[in-house]
Amino acid sequence: MAERAALEELVKLQGERVRGLKQQKASSELIEEEVGKLLKLKAQLGPDESKQKFVLKTPKGTRDYSPRQMAVREKVFDVIIRCFKRHGAEVIDTPVFELKETLTGKYGEDSKLIYDLKDQGGELLSLRYDLTVPFARYLAMNKLTNIKRYHIAKDFDIAGNFDPMIPDAECLKIMCEILSSLQIGDFLVKVNDRRILDGMFAICGVSDSKFRTICSSVDKLDKVSWEEVKNEMVGEKGLAPEVADRIGDYVQQHGGVSLVEQLLQDPKLSQNKQALEGLGDLKLLFEYLTLFGIDDKISFDLSLARGLDYYTGVIYEAVLLQTPAQAGEEPLGVGSVAAGGRYDGLVGMFDPKGRKVPCVGLSIGVERIFSIVEQRLEALEEKVRTTETQVLVASAQKKLLEERLKLVSELWDAGIKAELLYKKNPKLLNQLQYCEEAGIPLVAIIGEQELKDGVIKLRSVTSREEVNVRREDLVEEIKRRTGQPLCIC
């Protein structure tokens, strides 16, 4: 929706500019001339020829969504939004692009992935890369210090000065609620803290300037072996082997609150102020997670190092565990289906006075989840209804189009989901077949005799039973028999 809003507004503006131009005589002659030429050219080459040149595809990295895929999407979004609302979130939206400078210097190495628009008149614009930076820009712009919001069924954030780790714990609770209700299999949420990472690098002897790049090496540990990561650190990034080994001793550890306790006793790490803060907060976090009944889903993992520059505290990432259900199918590979963390400095980067607004949030990997759910449904060969139509208005004989139009209109006005075939005289068989294919449960059949008797023949597509219903009772009977159809699953 946000895309449309932004695009339409822009198009409107640009339209005014062009209309302005048109008022000038010169340009309007020019336009007329061009249009004339265009029409001539069109006349010259036959319509088909010009078609051949078209490449029928969507842009690289984009896709269409078929009705079946949209039904899946609708179901996933429904689960996510219901959870966000259950946790009292408001919803905001921001434009699909931002001033380029708004996005600059927030994403670290990912900055390369940002799409720029052609200059359209004075402003350098880029397509938004995530929803977090636009959210921070929104808070600073509106001088908000306090909000709990979600953003297009994907991102949830809590902004404000609160007692430590309570909002952070709720974000993890939300992640677990959503991933559980989506029933996409077992999952684990890895948790770490940017301050623990930085403290660890410091005591291992990594120079400040190398923190981020070493971070991104460590982050690969979920995909490649420690040996490969070490080679990258030493070979490519010029780290001393003994430094790398010290790092290795830490980042290969993961566990529960007991690991937090153990590291709090670690002679070197506990001497580092940052690390100590991070570990203290994690200890508190685990207490709250236990009260939320999700501590068994959480793993403190020292190798988790989210790439984005703006994180300042706790970070987390949910990964799916291979389940028997999936084992048979084409492997999905492990990978993050949700992630987030604390970013206390980002809003301050936008505020003219640098006022800070502490934030913590999460983002659901909806695209990835869509394909997982799709794959699951295909594996189960589940039939997905792509419409919610309750009844088809049909006729047994010819010359009854007017009556069908009148009845279907009555049903629409009464709030019934109804269709008819767009033919003057469709065969009854075709009308019944249409119901079978579309999964429409009921057929309201009009016939000469029924019209005389003031009744409609209501047929159940599955049982094929037919009963005459008085026209004035039809709406109630259809409601009684169907009720709100479910989305899918």
Added chain:
Amino acid sequence: MAERAALEELVKLQGERVRGLKQQKASSELIEEEVGKLLKLKAQLGPDESKQKFVLKTPKGTRDYSPRQMAVREKVFDVIIRCFKRHGAEVIDTPVFELKETLTGKYGEDSKLIYDLKDQGGELLSLRYDLTVPFARYLAMNKLTNIKRYHIAKDFDIAGNFDPMIPDAECLKIMCEILSSLQIGDFLVKVNDRRILDGMFAICGVSDSKFRTICSSVDKLDKVSWEEVKNEMVGEKGLAPEVADRIGDYVQQHGGVSLVEQLLQDPKLSQNKQALEGLGDLKLLFEYLTLFGIDDKISFDLSLARGLDYYTGVIYEAVLLQTPAQAGEEPLGVGSVAAGGRYDGLVGMFDPKGRKVPCVGLSIGVERIFSIVEQRLEALEEKVRTTETQVLVASAQKKLLEERLKLVSELWDAGIKAELLYKKNPKLLNQLQYCEEAGIPLVAIIGEQELKDGVIKLRSVTSREEVNVRREDLVEEIKRRTGQPLCIC
């Protein structure tokens, strides 16, 4: 800030020292050293300085949506989607940008309004300008000849070979249903046909090459007088005055089916094959609109000439009529809130073999409708809830954070929309005030005594009544007292 000013001063001084040293050709390592100091100072000065340069704004012509505005949007989209589903539509989605060539040559003069992206690697991309051309591209790409779909709660289209005017009539019915249920005031749907326009221009003596540009002049008749339109045609677009006058005699007429009948008798117009087809279809259309009970909302208006090149048959546009409710407020101006028409050639332009798929559709002007509904709500000073929270979990005494976390978690797991304040020991008063502000109807209050007795004190925020509820009955009681909260209105 004082500290900051001092730092800035230091940076300046240090900078001068460095420049001074350089002039003295001092030893390079001395300069190095001093430069090092300068950089350290700059680092201390921190990123804030650069922030001053940020312009805190959204791109030209775009806007953010606040929670209140989103609540309005949600309500509008809900009305629209319910209607689309009532008419048995599936839903699809397509990317926000398309290959540039996909959009080229479909919009006539509007083509200038299309936004191009910077080349990101081989492909020339443009932001989509409407949803109709992407839909046609989608049909051709997937070789679909038959679909009824909607597209992000805005566009509804029926594609397929059907008997004349039945789908067209349904599109107009849908427009009327949506505009009525939105309760944004009285409206009128202007209807015309591209073939009638073209036929009329032909018999009036307009050269083919001028059809489109004259079309766009005629289209202005809803905003400016006929004299001004005539001046544009004659003065700017070089039309002979007598030709313009002939056009004027037609385009200033509007009415119901009777006007269709009358023009069917028009000696000149009835001789033009195209015009005759168009008029015949309009006559049939009006029959169906009468059966749908919306003929009183429809006006055959010969001045309606939608600009887009792809329309081939019936075209329509819904306009709001100034209502007393709005009269007081800042005038919205007349303008289209929904529009559409028949485009039988567009899909063929994408099909390699030029196979045609007849289509008819409509588009709802959601942005415009949002602002109208917003304005209406402000006028009525209606309070809009931006969350759906049913209950706040509160505590009367200190040291009950753990108990609050446990209870709120229980409620979330039971599907209750619940919140708590993110403070270790919030004052009861603050917790009650929060409910007042957020419109939360219930408060579940935990106290030492209640914990002993195994009950929760449930308080109604409006009546201030409090009753003790057994903890195991709490969920049911909250459900009973609240139920699903409504969106707005």
